Amino acid sequence: MVSVAILGGGNVSFRLxxxxxxxxxxxxxxxxxxxxxSFHFDSVPVEKIQDLNLLKEADVYIISVSDDAVxxxxxxxxxxxxxxxxxxGSINMNQLPLNNRKGVFYPLQTFSKSKEVDxxxxxxxxEAESLNDLDTLRQLAESISNSVYEIDSDQRRIIxxxxxxxxxxxxxxxxxxxxxxxxxxxxxxxxxxxxxETIEKLNVLSPYDAQTGPAKRNDLxxxxxxxxxxxxxxxxxxxxxxxxxxxxxxx
Amino acid sequence: MVSVAILGGGNVSFRLxxxxxxxxxxxxxxxxxxxxxSFHFDSVPVEKIQDLNLLKEADVYIISVSDDAVxxxxxxxxxxxxxxxxxxGSINMNQLPLNNRKGVFYPLQTFSKSKEVDxxxxxxxxEAESLNDLDTLRQLAESISNSVYEIDSDQRRIIxxxxxxxxxxxxxxxxxxxxxxxxxxxxxxxxxxxxxETIEKLNVLSPYDAQTGPAKRNDLxxxxxxxxxxxxxxxxxxxxxxxxxxxxxxx
Numbered sequence: 001m002v003s004v005a006i007l008g009g010g011n012v013s014f015r016l017x018x019x020x021x022x023x024x025x026x027x028x029x030x031x032x033x034x035x036x037x038s039f040h041f042d043s044v045p046v047e048k049i050q051d052l053n054l055l056k057e058a059d060v061y062i063i064s065v066s067d068d069a070v071x072x073x074x075x076x077x078x079x080x081x082x083x084x085x086x087x088x089g090s091i092n093m094n095q096l097p098l099n100n101r102k103g104v105f106y107p108l109q110t111f112s113k114s115k116e117v118d119x120x121x122x123x124x125x126x127e128a129e130s131l132n133d134l135d136t137l138r139q140l141a142e143s144i145s146n147s148v149y150e151i152d153s154d155q156r157r158i159i160x161x162x163x164x165x166x167x168x169x170x171x172x173x174x175x176x177x178x179x180x181x182x183x184x185x186x187x188x189x190x191x192x193x194x195x196x197e198t199i200e201k202l203n204v205l206s207p208y209d210a211q212t213g214p215a216k217r218n219d220l221x222x223x224x225x226x227x228x229x230x231x232x233x234x235x236x237x238x239x240x241x242x243x244x245x246x247x248x249x250x251x
Numbered sequence: 252m253v254s255v256a257i258l259g260g261g262n263v264s265f266r267l268x269x270x271x272x273x274x275x276x277x278x279x280x281x282x283x284x285x286x287x288x289s290f291h292f293d294s295v296p297v298e299k300i301q302d303l304n305l306l307k308e309a310d311v312y313i314i315s316v317s318d319d320a321v322x323x324x325x326x327x328x329x330x331x332x333x334x335x336x337x338x339x340g341s342i343n344m345n346q347l348p349l350n351n352r353k354g355v356f357y358p359l360q361t362f363s364k365s366k367e368v369d370x371x372x373x374x375x376x377x378e379a380e381s382l383n384d385l386d387t388l389r390q391l392a393e394s395i396s397n398s399v400y401e402i403d404s405d406q407r408r409i410i411x412x413x414x415x416x417x418x419x420x421x422x423x424x425x426x427x428x429x430x431x432x433x434x435x436x437x438x439x440x441x442x443x444x445x446x447x448e449t450i451e452k453l454n455v456l457s458p459y460d461a462q463t464g465p466a467k468r469n470d471l472x473x474x475x476x477x478x479x480x481x482x483x484x485x486x487x488x489x490x491x492x493x494x495x496x497x498x499x500x501x502x
Contacts, residue, residue, distance in 0.1 A: 067473065090473050108441060110448055110463055115455055117448065123441045147444070155435045161477045162428035165486075166442045167449045168464030169493045170421050175458035175500065177413035184406045188457070190359060190374045191417045193398070195450055197361055197368065198418045202443065204366055207426035212361055213419030222318065222341050226412045234499070235416075241492055242420040248485070249426065 002026055002140050005055055007073060008064035009033035009041070011111035012087050016064060016144075017044045019119040025143040029056050040113050052078055059136060060085060062105055071095050083133050089160030092153040093127050103128040103137055106156060107145075110167050119144045125151035125159065176235050208249070215246035253277055253391050256306060258324060259315035260284035260292070262362035263338050267315060267395075268295045270370040276394040280307050291364050303329055310387060311336060313356055322346050334384050340411030343404040344378050354379040354388055357407060358396075361418055370395045376402035376410065427486050459500070466497035 004026060006017050013031065020028045021044050030047045031037065032055065037048055049055070060083050063070055067088040074084055075097050084096060085103035096102040104127040109117060124141040126148060128134040134150065141148040151159065174195070178188040201210045214222040223243060230236040255277060257268050264282065271279045272295050281298045282288065283306065288299055300306070311334050314321055318339040325335055326348050335347060336354035347353040355378040360368060375392040377399060379385040385401065392399040402410065425446070429439040452461045465473040474494060481487040 067470075090476060109445055110452070112452070115452065121444045123444060125441075147441075149438075149441060151437075155432075155437055157476070157480065158432055158435050159437060159441065161480050162431050162437070162442065163445060164464055164466075164477065164490070165424045165428045165431075166446050168462070168466060168497070169424050169489075170446070170449055171452075171458055171461050171463075172466075172493055172497050172500070173416045173420050173424070174453065175462065176496075177416045178458055180413050180416075181406075181409055184409050186402075186406055186410060186413070187400075188453075190376075190398075190400060190410065191413065192453065193372045193374060194360055194414060195417050195421070195453070198421055199446055199450055201361070201363075201366065201422075202425065202439075202446070206439070207422055207429050210422050211419070211426065212422075213415055215415075215419060215423075219318075225341060225408070226415065229408065229412050235496070238420075238492055238496060239415070241489055242423055245427075245486070245489060246419070246423050249423070 002060060002136060002143070003058045004028050004060050004062060004140065005030045005032065005058040006062050006064060007032045007077075009035065009037045010064065010066065011113050012107065013064040014038075014040050014044075014113055015111050015117060015119065016062065016087070016107065017041070017046065019144040021046050023143050026140065029058050030054075038113065052076060055079065059083065060103075060105075060140060061100075062087060067091055071097070074100070083128070083136060085128075085137065089163065090157060092157070093129075094153065101129060101133055103133055104151075104153070104156065105137055105141065106151070108159060108163065120146050123147040123149055125149050125156055127152055127156070176238070180229075180233065180235070211246065211250070213246070215243040216250055218247060253311060253387060253394070254309045255279050255311050255313060255391065256281045256283065256309040257313045257315060258283045258328075260286070260288045261315065261317065262364050263358065264315040265289075265291050265295075265364055266362050266368060266370065267313065267338070267358070268292070268297065270395040272297050274394050277391065280309050281305075289364070303327060306330065310334065311354075311356075311391060312351075313338060318342055322348070325351070334379070334387060336379075336388065340414065341408060343408070344380075345404065352380060352384055354384055355402075355404070355407065356388055356392065357402070357410075359410060359414065371397050374398040374400055376400050376407055378403055378407070427489070431480075431484060431486070462497065462501070464497070466494040467501055469498060 020026050028046050063086040070086045082100045084100040085105040106125040108123045124145045126137040271277050314337040321337045333351050335351040336356040357376040359374045375396045377388040
């Protein structure tokens with residue numbers, strides 16, 4: 001059994017507390033939040049506190065606040081020599097203060113309060129200073145996920161960066177596609193199967209081998225036509241740069 | 252009953268002939284290809300010809316060759332006043348020659364010979380000069396897909412362009428993520444659930460509303476860190492341009 005306190009009231013905190021409170025191998029003691037928790041947390045049957053001095057003894061304290069606020073909250077904790085971990089992709093483990101044992105418990109996913117996610121499939125990246133603490137984090141992670149990775153802070157900052165490409169920028173490309181079609185009444189749903197197939201190919205091909213399209217084929221005639229269509233849309237430069245990058249990859 | 256001849260031996264032709272030959276509402280007469288068809292076509296039980304003069308009478312002739320070759324093949328057909336359609340995203344219907352009735356039968360999907368696709372889910376964009384021919388194409392399309400759209404050539408060229416963003420460029424972003432992680436031994440599979448969730452969000456949110464990340468939040472500290480990590484990778488400019496475009500979108 002691992003006992004846990006969660007500190008923070010955001011999306012990650014909510015999804016994590018949901019997963020942990022439903023778990024027979026875990027005792028979720030408390031959720032701390034400086035301000036009142038949103039109504040979503042009503043469905044999590046656990047003590048909620050707004051005063052750090054009310055924190056009970058726990059095996060792991062999980063700080064799950066915005067990346068900017070992690071260190072300052074860690075510094076305020078009225079505990080010593082406990083295992084304190086954060087869930088932030090971009091914060092090095094060593095930025096945590098020295099008064100407690102340090103660790104990281106980073107679920108690699110995009111969370112929203114309104115959309116359920118299956119935690120079992122979410123990769124959890126764990127890191128700790130001692131093998132003992134790493135074991136505790138592994139036990140905790142494996143209780144809610146089938147996909148646990150030991151990842152150090154150096155790797156994690158690359159993962160956090162790559163997640164911008166695979167999630168944030170990918171989503172922006174979808175936005176561009178929708179925007180381009182708006183004027184001509186093209187329903188964005190028409191692209192869903194293509195997008196789904198783009199993803200499914202990754203199960204059988206590497207992204208390098210899965211690449212198709214005019215840039216890969218160096219089909220200058222089609223590229224020229226596309227650039228004309230992109231005049232005054234604001235997206236021509238992105239098309240040019242992506243096309244150039246794909247060309248260079250396959251030169 | 253609609254009778255069909257397919258002209259071409261590429262990926263689209265293969266998947267289309269598979270779907271049509273399995274269909275009780277359709278008679279697939281023949282597949283024409285200038286050169287010998289690949290072994291994949293052995294699984295399609297239909298007459299294969301290499302001489303255009305052997306073409307039989309059919310309700311629809313589907314030209315499914317590379318975009319560059321569509322028009323010249325159409326000009327060689329020894330038939331008159333028949334319904335001749337192509338499957339090319341970037342070719343205007345009116346580029347087809349005048350000796351036959353023109354149309355388009357464009358399945359919006361990325362095809363490979365090695366990976367099965369469920370044709371029922373593939374959007375098929377149809378276009379014709381007359382309502383009669385449009386009806387024939389609709390009957391043909393609905394026999395293999397649940398998702399049939401009447402799309403004119405003007406709309407189709409935008410769809411073809413947008414498909415570059417949603418498929419080609421998206422895949423290249425995945426390639427970049429993999430490449431960035433290579434040196435640090437980060438397995439690309441770790442991103443699969445994040446990528447899957449990025450797509451699934453589109454079922455409940457528009458791409459505009461689904462956007463997250465440092466660019467959207469204008470989190471300059473994280474962006475700065477990411478740009479440092481991207482030095483000498485060749486991908487810094489893409490990061491900058493995408494970040495700038497996201498910022499402008501939410502200004």
